[in-house]
Amino acid sequence: MSDKERKEIRQLQDALIDQVLEASDEELLSELAEDGLDPDREAEAMGVELARAAGKARMAAARSRLERRALRGKTRFVPAANDDVVDARRLTMAARNGSEQSEADVISAAEDLREIAQHQGKEEADR
Amino acid sequence: MRRLSEAEVLLQSLGVEAAEDIDLPTIACHLGVIAIRERRLDGCEARVIGRGGNAIISVNASSIKQRRRFSVCHELGHWHLHRGETLYCKSADIGDRDVAHAKDKQANRFAADLLLPPYIVERMAYAYRDLTVRVVDEIRAPFTASRSATAIQLVRLHPKPAMIAFSTSTRRPWQIPGPGVPRSLSVRPDLGQDTWAFNMLYAGAPDQPHPRPIRAEAFFERRGAERFRVTEQSFAAGDGIVATIIGFTDPKMLEACADGW
Numbered sequence: 001m002s003d004k005e006r007k008e009i010r011q012l013q014d015a016l017i018d019q020v021l022e023a024s025d026e027e028l029l030s031e032l033a034e035d036g037l038d039p040d041r042e043a044e045a046m047g048v049e050l051a052r053a054a055g056k057a058r059m060a061a062a063r064s065r066l067e068r069r070a071l072r073g074k075t076r077f078v079p080a081a082n083d084d085v086v087d088a089r090r091l092t093m094a095a096r097n098g099s100e101q102s103e104a105d106v107i108s109a110a111e112d113l114r115e116i117a118q119h120q121g122k123e124e125a126d127r
Numbered sequence: 128m129r130r131l132s133e134a135e136v137l138l139q140s141l142g143v144e145a146a147e148d149i150d151l152p153t154i155a156c157h158l159g160v161i162a163i164r165e166r167r168l169d170g171c172e173a174r175v176i177g178r179g180g181n182a183i184i185s186v187n188a189s190s191i192k193q194r195r196r197f198s199v200c201h202e203l204g205h206w207h208l209h210r211g212e213t214l215y216c217k218s219a220d221i222g223d224r225d226v227a228h229a230k231d232k233q234a235n236r237f238a239a240d241l242l243l244p245p246y247i248v249e250r251m252a253y254a255y256r257d258l259t260v261r262v263v264d265e266i267r268a269p270f271t272a273s274r275s276a277t278a279i280q281l282v283r284l285h286p287k288p289a290m291i292a293f294s295t296s297t298r299r300p301w302q303i304p305g306p307g308v309p310r311s312l313s314v315r316p317d318l319g320q321d322t323w324a325f326n327m328l329y330a331g332a333p334d335q336p337h338p339r340p341i342r343a344e345a346f347f348e349r350r351g352a353e354r355f356r357v358t359e360q361s362f363a364a365g366d367g368i369v370a371t372i373i374g375f376t377d378p379k380m381l382e383a384c385a386d387g388w
Binding site: 053066092115117 | 144148171177178183201202206210
């Protein structure tokens with residue numbers, strides 16, 4: 001396709017978009033009716049499409065965050081001040097099929113808390 | 128119209144339309160989980176540790192792949208539904224145990240719906256006339272879900288009335304009824320010796336290849352049960368548990384049940 005053809009198509013697209021944007025609600029409704037389409041159903045379908053596109057965008061954003069994190073590599077553990085890590089009001093903890101925790105379990109839980117605190121510190125610094 | 132579950136709302140908000148779209152690490156990242164670790168855990172199967180809006184999920188590295196996947200979803204359920212709470216349910220706990228147990232059940236349901244979203248599975252289930260183990264296997268393949276978890280979800284979603292029962296040689300059987308099957312209908316503790324499940328538990332029989340009709344009283348200890356037949360298909364569910372899909376092919380049996388049979 002030549003540059004001239006590309007330019008013409010772009011102008012045509014722009015004209016069509018302008019036409020839709022400039023049309024009154026009544027004009028749009030009557031055009032839909034002429035084409036035998038139900039305005040409510042069309043609006044609902046458009047809503048579904050928009051929600052789907054927004055969902056895909058959220059998933060893509062999360063995937064990109066995950067990839068960036070993987071590139072950054074495993075977080076190095078650094079000791080954090082107890083006050084910084086252990087604020088019971090902000091903690092969540094749940095365990096599945098729990099029995100008595102071993103010392104290793106307790107240590108790894110503390111490491112997780114330090115890692116989260118460090119991650120949050122980094123995120124804060126990046127902002 | 129059926130109300131969507133919490134997991135379904137989450138998946139739809141992420142544009143998930145098919146089994147292949149369920150990307151657990153990405154979904155976890157979206158929820159603020161910064162790492163999912165497979166590690167040695169002595170005191171539990173899995174756990175979530177969170178602070179503010181971020182968390183780390185750990186799963187027992189020695190568990191099988193499907194259980195690890197379910198456990199990650201279970202912990203995501205706690206993280207999504209019970210953020211800011213401390214839930215550690217031990218068998219010896221008393222007092223808050225019922226509350227913790229109820230929340231554990233919520234997390235289990237969240238996990239099941241995240242792994243096998245009803246709005247996707249239902250579409251697939253309706254393509255099959257009967258609910259059999261072969262159907263369970265065909266549907267579960269793209270979800271990487273276990274046979275038991277998929278069978279439970281299908282019993283809830285398949286149009287034909289069914290129940291899934293779990294039996295062991297040491298404890299009372301427990302069951303999950305599908306829609307239209309009375310919750311009061313319990314599997315008898317002394318399974319009939321002509322059930323395939325009995326033969327799997329006590330005579331080392333293999334998985335049952337096809338569903339077969341059997342007298343209802345082999346499974347249900349109710350007066351009048353001898354008038355009806357159900358179908359049975361049993362399979363090993365691991366840890367010495369036998370799962371049985373019981374199909375209610377005679378609508379009169381369910382009517383009789385509803386009338387206080």
